[in-house]
Amino acid sequence: MANHKENPETTVTSVGRESAAHVGVVNTPVYRASTILYPDVAALDARDMPFTYGRRGNPTVRSLEDAVNALEGAARTMFFGSGLNAVVMAILAACSAGDHVLVVDSAYAPSRIFCDKTLRRFGIKATYYDPLIGAGIAELFQPNTKAVFCESPGSLTFEVQDIPAIATACKPRGITVILDNTWGTPIHFQPLKHGVDLSVQAVTKYIGGHADLLMGYIAANEPWASRIVDMHQNMGLYISGDDCYLALRGLRTLPTRLKRHEETALRLATWLQPRPEVSRVLYPALPSDPGHAIWKRDFTGACGLFGVVLKDVPKAAVDAMLNGLGHFGLGFSWGGYESLCVPSDIRRTAAPFQAEGPVIRIHAGLEDPQDLIADLTAGFDRLRAAG
Numbered sequence: 001m002a003n004h005k006e007n008p009e010t011t012v013t014s015v016g017r018e019s020a021a022h023v024g025v026v027n028t029p030v031y032r033a034s035t036i037l038y039p040d041v042a043a044l045d046a047r048d049m050p051f052t053y054g055r056r057g058n059p060t061v062r063s064l065e066d067a068v069n070a071l072e073g074a075a076r077t078m079f080f081g082s083g084l085n086a087v088v089m090a091i092l093a094a095c096s097a098g099d100h101v102l103v104v105d106s107a108y109a110p111s112r113i114f115c116d117k118t119l120r121r122f123g124i125k126a127t128y129y130d131p132l133i134g135a136g137i138a139e140l141f142q143p144n145t146k147a148v149f150c151e152s153p154g155s156l157t158f159e160v161q162d163i164p165a166i167a168t169a170c171k172p173r174g175i176t177v178i179l180d181n182t183w184g185t186p187i188h189f190q191p192l193k194h195g196v197d198l199s200v201q202a203v204t205k206y207i208g209g210h211a212d213l214l215m216g217y218i219a220a221n222e223p224w225a226s227r228i229v230d231m232h233q234n235m236g237l238y239i240s241g242d243d244c245y246l247a248l249r250g251l252r253t254l255p256t257r258l259k260r261h262e263e264t265a266l267r268l269a270t271w272l273q274p275r276p277e278v279s280r281v282l283y284p285a286l287p288s289d290p291g292h293a294i295w296k297r298d299f300t301g302a303c304g305l306f307g308v309v310l311k312d313v314p315k316a317a318v319d320a321m322l323n324g325l326g327h328f329g330l331g332f333s334w335g336g337y338e339s340l341c342v343p344s345d346i347r348r349t350a351a352p353f354q355a356e357g358p359v360i361r362i363h364a365g366l367e368d369p370q371d372l373i374a375d376l377t378a379g380f381d382r383l384r385a386a387g
């Protein structure tokens with residue numbers, strides 16, 4: 001075993017389990033608790049119990065935290081009611097009134113909206129940068145820059161950021177690097193090992209995996225651990241044992257599901273590329289993708305989410321394609337077992353995204369790829385008939 005590197009499929013079956021502490025049952029049960037009883041006043045005064053108050057954790061939350069800490073290589077991980085809440089809290093933890101944060105132009109739209117509206121009210125200024133900037137980020141540092149917010153690959157446009165180069169530029173200035181790693185998941189990319197301070201994940205997507213959970217986390221390195229814990233506690237945040245149980249259950253099959261998502265996405269992307277209706281496919285796992293080299297250097301795999309730039313056709317033609325799809329649902333979010341296909345509304349200010357036509361986003365689910373290709377083929381027939 002000495003030189004054997006354990007595969008993620010194996011790791012996720014063992015992390016965060018405490019069967020011996022729970023009469024041998026495989027999974028840590030759902031704990032619902034507000035009050036924790038102490039045996040005597042001395043124990044109460046010393047807060048001498050494994051858990052002191054329900055809001056501050058229970059065994060189900062701890063099992064999930066242990067599991068994520070192991071996968072992320074994190075000192076502490078805190079959980080939030082949504083992925084967006086984790087993004088927001090990471091930025092709020094890193095910045096104070098009067099500070100400046102650099103935000104990637106390809107970020108998830110609600111993250112941008114928070115920066116432009118709420119952050120501004122608290123005297124924190126956000127400016128946007130080109131996702132392909134790499135080490136050039138240093139030229140954008142202002143004396144009050146406290147954090148660089150990254151998301152790689154970017155929502156909707158899928159540019160891969162050079163995270164190690166950005167982290168190297170930030171380190172000597174003490175600038176905090178935050179990365180929304182939802183696309184990568186802790187299975188395919190471990191942000192803290194690449195110089196990131198705060199690794200943010202929308203658990204809602206692949207860890208949940210079944211379109212029935214909203215959750216986010218911040219996994220922090222050692223220097224950041226106590227600050228994230230304080231932030232979480234001082235803001236009165238709490239995630240239920242029920243939700244933590246669902247996240248743990250999803251985690252057990254995450255690497256196995258991701259393999260199938262990736263396989264199917266690659267198959268669809270390769271099939272889509274030469275189609276006459278398609279201008280480009282935005283998927284870093286494709287060798288022709290501009291982000292492929294950095295993706296290959298830093299990631300161990302891809303998920304099932306990618307973009308498709310169509311040739312220039314009217315909106316009505318795209319609507320006709322999407323409206324009749326059978327296996328691809330029309331809905332936001334992704335990472336569940338089911339396929340999805342939605343039009344992309346791309347908002348940029350620092351580095352405009354040039355598209356030849358409308359852009360759609362596909363989530364390749366766990367269905368049979370041939371069935372999905374048949375569905376898309378019929379969709380393209382409708383698109384051409386309506387165009």
Ligand SMILES: *Cc1c(COP(=O)(O)O)cnc(C)c1O
Pocket residue numbers: 081082083084085087108151155180182183202203204205214215216333
């Ligand atoms: C969905 C998503 C989020 C937000 O997650 P919610 O749980 O829906 O709040 C954040 N970042 C990315 C990249 C996402 O796709």
